[in-house]
Amino acid sequence: MNRWDSKGPFKPLHVMNPTRLAFIAPLFVTFRTHDRRSWLGSVPKWFVGGLSSETVSALLPSPPLRRWVAGVVPLHVMNPTRLAFIRSTLCRHFGKDPNSARPFEGLKIVDVGCGGGILSEPLARMGATVTGVDAVEKNIKIACIHAVWSFSYDLDPMTSTIEYCCTTAEKLVEEDRKFDAVIALEVIEHVANPAEFCKSLAALTVPDGATIISTINRSMRSYAAAIVAAEYLLHWLPKGTHEWSSFLTPEELVLILQRANITVREMAGFVYSPLTGRWSLSDDIRVNFIAFGTKNCQ
Template sequence: MAMAANHLRNSTRSSVHSILHNRFQPLLNAARFFSDAASSMPQPQPNQQSPPHSSLKDYELAKFAAIADSWWDSEGPFKPLHLMNPTRLAFIRSALCRHFKKDPYSAKPLEGLKIVDVGCGGGILSEPLARLGANVTGVDAVEKNIKIAQLHAGLDPVTSSIEFCCTTAEKLVEEGRKFDAVMALEVIEHVANPAEFCKSLAALTVPDGATVISTINRSMRAYATAIVAAEYILRWLPRGTHQWSSFLTPEELVLILQRAGINVEEMAGFVYNPVTGRWSLSDDISVNFIAFGTKSNNTE
């Protein structure tokens, strides 16, 4: 069993690296010479009002504040995230352990790492990261989310040490905060200016630190599954949770991160199996995908 697991892990890692190299290496090279390549990224519209020192949209804040009480209801509007969370965590754990040379099989493989969970919501990622030994800071611009996160984390002595703050990545940058690893999962599709948001994430990351972003691809398949099916047919999410035009393609995300000083080194897709009701890592990045990058040593 151990040999089979190692073979599967190694083959998956190899295939993901192959996809990253074949699909994105030309883009990464081009980004070094054509720094304006991402100028066509979605930009804030004139009628959108964002809070000071924040790339978030007002209506996005209101949307998530309305369902904040449901963060820890595994059958509620955040059910897809609860189902996806173990798979997201497996990718993060593996990538961080490789990069920081940690033992992935130890009880607390992330011990000693300072991690910030940007857009932490109710803390459903912050808590398992803390249980893996990380020193976690969870930030969210919705005050109700932070209150829910604090209450839930306080129920367990292991997670009660998490620092939850109602603030934004931009404010943390102004405060001069730095972290070994920066997480922004299912967040970038809700911000007004992805490029500026990624600059903030990079500014929070120490040189040679890690940045992890997960989001939804702007593909027709994603429109059919993440919006039509998830919001209107299966009703896993409240209608209007996502705007297809706000999604980024993997190529766009790679270019944006490159401009911010983050080099994407690994990428994987998330695929849902309706029979088992579980998510798994895949080479298929046509809908949900996650990217792991590292900050250049000469970038500040």
């Protein structure tokens, strides 16, 4: 069988080919060129956080965008485990298929304290309409740049749909923003008033919506693991990243959320294996743990 015979069995593909190539060719010309300034000129200013195209150009050609990875390697390693919990709980609560490629289709999710977008990007790939917020402007700029990089190098259109904002949960409440799911991972231990922070998260959540929070337990084991080991021995995190007195016990978090009108439905621990270099979900909540709750309908 001659597949190159334009009049043979493969005639439909031959007829379609010019149209397919008309779409494909410009992508390679635009995205694979070493000089991306012509393409960056069309990127909305909000998308790169006001950075000049020269600055973005200097960062983009250095995969895997070292600034996105530097200093947050532990979060990258933990991310698949965090996402497994999020996927499982949200799909169960909203009646979604966890085996679907886009299980969060139709859900509006806000990633509070999004940092460089480590969690926001996979949430968007799973179909959610994602808003990533962070109070640190540099984090938002890095998140925007990485989203552009992902779109440029990986042709990943989903990262371009993320709305990144340099703001706080409290300001989103003032804007009367509402979301199906509110997620704040490794954030609450850094805020001055956890109770007020949780009230803001609750205010952002629609009735019967979901709230997911992860943090570190305040225990002697967590002091040894999250501070002594992670910051001083293994150098996973900069020294002084965490303050042990700011950690919350699971019981304290449940009570704070309850007072904010959120009922905790499920909780799990994160356990690290030095043999495999991976994290896994566990019933052990003595150090890192994550909680899933729902906002009570009133």
